[in-house]
Amino acid sequence: MLTLDHHPSGRHFLQIPGPSPVPDRILRAMSLPTIDHRGPEFGALGLKVLAGLKQVFQTEHPVVVYPASGTGAWEAALANVCSPGDQLLMVETGHFATLWKKLAERLGLQPEFITLPGTCAQTGLPNAWRHGVPAERIAERLKADTGHAIKAVCVVHNETSTGVTSDIAAVRRAIDAAGHPALLMVDSISGLASAEFRHDAWGVDVTVSGSQKGLMLPPGISFNALSPKALAAARTATLPKAFWAWDEIVEMNQSGYWPYTPNTNLLYGLHEALDMILGQGLDVIFARHQRWAAGVRAAVQAWGLPIQCADPAVYSPVLTGVVTPEGVDADALRKLIHTRFDLSLGTGLGKVKGRMFRIGHLGDCNDLTLMAALSGCEMGLKLAGVPLAGSGVAAAIAHFAAHPAPTAG
Ligand SMILES: *Cc1c(COP(=O)(O)O)cnc(C)c1O
Numbered sequence: 001m002l003t004l005d006h007h008p009s010g011r012h013f014l015q016i017p018g019p020s021p022v023p024d025r026i027l028r029a030m031s032l033p034t035i036d037h038r039g040p041e042f043g044a045l046g047l048k049v050l051a052g053l054k055q056v057f058q059t060e061h062p063v064v065v066y067p068a069s070g071t072g073a074w075e076a077a078l079a080n081v082c083s084p085g086d087q088l089l090m091v092e093t094g095h096f097a098t099l100w101k102k103l104a105e106r107l108g109l110q111p112e113f114i115t116l117p118g119t120c121a122q123t124g125l126p127n128a129w130r131h132g133v134p135a136e137r138i139a140e141r142l143k144a145d146t147g148h149a150i151k152a153v154c155v156v157h158n159e160t161s162t163g164v165t166s167d168i169a170a171v172r173r174a175i176d177a178a179g180h181p182a183l184l185m186v187d188s189i190s191g192l193a194s195a196e197f198r199h200d201a202w203g204v205d206v207t208v209s210g211s212q213k214g215l216m217l218p219p220g221i222s223f224n225a226l227s228p229k230a231l232a233a234a235r236t237a238t239l240p241k242a243f244w245a246w247d248e249i250v251e252m253n254q255s256g257y258w259p260y261t262p263n264t265n266l267l268y269g270l271h272e273a274l275d276m277i278l279g280q281g282l283d284v285i286f287a288r289h290q291r292w293a294a295g296v297r298a299a300v301q302a303w304g305l306p307i308q309c310a311d312p313a314v315y316s317p318v319l320t321g322v323v324t325p326e327g328v329d330a331d332a333l334r335k336l337i338h339t340r341f342d343l344s345l346g347t348g349l350g351k352v353k354g355r356m357f358r359i360g361h362l363g364d365c366n367d368l369t370l371m372a373a374l375s376g377c378e379m380g381l382k383l384a385g386v387p388l389a390g391s392g393v394a395a396a397i398a399h400f401a402a403h404p405a406p407t408a409g
Pocket of ligand 1: 018069070071072096156158159160187188189190210219
């Protein structure tokens with residue numbers, strides 16, 4: 001823990017699945033003086049970051065930037081396209097899907113939660129929190145909605161509380177197969193710029209994202225990527241919207257400015273992040289995250305601990321959820337690891353609190369930072385008296401050695 005009178009030597013290992021470590025290049029870029037947000041230099045910066053963001057979301061359409069955490073962008077997405085009492089179809093994939101649903105309820109909307117029933121016999125965890133979105137259940141439910149009362153289908157692309165991704169293109173196909181006009185709204189707050197994501201090609205109407213995960217920025221800005229259909233829906237939707245309203249922002253963004261004071265220094269950081277990400281190429285970045293994830297899973301499997309994601313087809317490239325044995329408090333383990341090794345791991349959230357911890361492997365990592373994190377986990381597990389089947393560290397070394405990193409494009 002960083003306090004004024006405590007200066008641990010060496011770097012803290014921030015291995016939670018967001019905020020992710022901020023590269024020095026980005027920190028330096030953010031330390032430049034704040035400029036006039038109505039002046040000529042600002043417009044050039046605005047146009048550049050907005051164009052770069054479109055490339056990262058893989059869209060031709062506007063991306064709105066808010067000076068808010070991801071939660072603000074969740075609210076913005078709903079407030080722009082919904083009218084009071086609108087029905088939504090959501091899927092319980094974990095804690096973040098649950099929070100988005102609660103937020104929808106507080107806005108006066110009527111979300112319906114599709115959930116996978118039951119509990120896993122091996123881990124005792126809810127099945128819904130170990131799987132991705134079942135697209136066929138969405139198709140079924142939409143077919144039954146003959147009056148087209150459901151306004152939008154809202155799903156989480158990379159469920160950060162579980163380490164499970166969802167097949168967004170399959171959700172689009174399910175909506176189309178049902179011949180239903182619902183909008184497709186996707187939370188890719190922790191997926192963007194780490195896990196493959198294609199806003200236009202996958203037919204997403206609103207993508208919600210944030211700065212502090214794959215984009216390697218500090219928390220504080222968040223995004224709505226839009227489709228023409230979402231922009232059209234916003235024109236007739238009647239939930240009150242002022243600060244979040246897309247129309248004024250999109251209008252002023254055409255010249256690189258905002259209707260209010262934007263988060264100038266975070267935009268400097270975003271400019272730098274986009275330069276790093278687009279310079280390396282999204283495909284290289286996606287492959288890199290998949291490779292890290294495979295190395296971390298090799299370690300977890302060698303320990304003999306269950307990976308929270310029960311479906312190998314949707315393992316998250318961003319983080320891995322590790323289930324602790326019954327009777328081992330995962331939060332006590334995390335605390336021990338933090339105290340002894342200055343390594344932060346993600347806590348179990350909501351229904352899996354105390355039963356699992358999360359290893360983030362996103363953004364500004366490399367093989368050796370991940371090896372350090374896995375060493376911290378293995379030492380901590382041993383200190384906590386957890387019986388391990390074998391050495392995860394040795395397994396990860398073997399994995400990374402046998403699978404050289406793809407070279408940067
Ligand atoms: C981090 C995260 C959020 C919440 O974003 P905040 O910036 O904390 O408001 C929402 N959804 C997912 C999937 C996330 O990973």
